Amino acid sequence: AQSVTQLDSQVPVFEEAPVELRCNYSSSVSVYLFWYVQYPNQGLQLLLKYLSGSTLVKGINGFEAEFNKSQTSFHLRKPSVHISDTAEYFCAVITQGGSEKLVFGKGTKLTVNP
Amino acid sequence: DVKVTQSSRYLVKRTGEKVFLECVQDMDHENMFWYRQDPGLGLRLIYFSYDVKMKEKGDIPEGYSVSREKKERFSLILESASTNQTSMYLCASPPTRGASSGNTIYFGEGSWLTVV
Numbered sequence: 128a129q130s131v132t133q134l135d136s137q138v139p140v141f142e143e144a145p146v147e148l149r150c151n152y153s154s155s156v157s158v159y160l161f162w163y164v165q166y167p168n169q170g171l172q173l174l175l176k177y178l179s180g181s182t183l184v185k186g187i188n189g190f191e192a193e194f195n196k197s198q199t200s201f202h203l204r205k206p207s208v209h210i211s212d213t214a215e216y217f218c219a220v221i222t223q224g225g226s227e228k229l230v231f232g233k234g235t236k237l238t239v240n241p
Numbered sequence: 242d243v244k245v246t247q248s249s250r251y252l253v254k255r256t257g258e259k260v261f262l263e264c265v266q267d268m269d270h271e272n273m274f275w276y277r278q279d280p281g282l283g284l285r286l287i288y289f290s291y292d293v294k295m296k297e298k299g300d301i302p303e304g305y306s307v308s309r310e311k312k313e314r315f316s317l318i319l320e321s322a323s324t325n326q327t328s329m330y331l332c333a334s335p336p337t338r339g340a341s342s343g344n345t346i347y348f349g350e351g352s353w354l355t356v357v
Contacts, residue, residue, distance in 0.1 A: 136281065159343045170245075170331055170348035171284075178343040217283060221340050227272055227291070228299070229340050233283035 129154040129220045133232035141240050142210055148203040148235045150218030160201040161219040161229070162192055171217065177201060188212070213239045244268075247332050247349035254356050260319040262352050264332030272339055273315035274346070277301065278329040287330075290315055322356045329353050 134149040152158065159178050163171040175186025182194040192203045201218060218232040248263045266273065271292050276284040276299075286299030288307040296307050304326060308316045315334075319326055332349040340346050 133283075159341075161345075163348075168351075170350045171333075172348070173345045176343065176345065223341065223343075225341050227274075227289065227335070227339050227341055228286060229346060231284040233281060 129158060129222065129230045131218050131220050131230055131232035133216075133218055133235050135235050136233065137236045137238070139238045139240060140208055143207050145206050146204065146208050146212075146237065148216050148218075148237065150201045150203065150232060152199050152201065152218070152220045154199075154220060154222065156225070157223045158220045159223055160192075160194060161221075162186065162190070162201070162203050163217045163219060163231075164188075165215045165217065165234075167214070174203070174216070208237070208239045210239050210241060212237060245332055245334050245347050245349040247330075247352045249352050250350060251353045252355070254319075254322050254354065256323060256356055258319075258322050258356075260322045260354065260356075262317040262319075262330050262332075262354070264315045264317070264349055265313050266315075266334040266347070267313065268334075268336070269312065270334045270336060271312070272335050273309070274299075274333040275305075275307065275315065275317045276331045276333060278331055278351070284331065287317065319354075322354075324356050327354060327356045 130153045132151045161176045162174040177194045185191045221229045246265045274289040275287045290296045290309045306318045330352045333346045335346040336344045
């Protein structure tokens, strides 16, 4: 069975600073990886996903993530954050061609301060 | 764009009441999911459905049931609501080929349920 660990439950940063939200996963088979964002009082929307190919994946709103198979990580980065990036971010994993159950991490709350 | 609609955004119910949370998707998807979201616990899968009248338990099905009589509608039912079911409930649906093929899962806006 897969599992996802988001290493930081809360990350406070100042506006225009870089940020990295860390995600490690555990799986014995090939997986697809996702990052979702949840703005206050809203549902989740997809930021980016890794399916195959280049290990650096670019998403919406200037975010990118790097898949590292040897470290089983999929960290999310942004070089310069805005106040509007304040949200909760979820990393998720699913087995390729397997069960439809997407397994989520517990979330990282990013707070961008002026 | 795919739309997943949860008709009730905010509900307050009494302990012991029967509660229905409704979810509708407009893209003829076969798969639909109900998640529960709690602070510090992330999203946990309650039930999912592969097709009409087909359902499968997720990780935390106790105290819940589901109904899928039509393809576009997936209902979550709390037979006798309890205070520990106060939470945010999220409905989700991936395209027909499914999330395990790398497709994006689309979420509704969420239903905040408070049981008093």
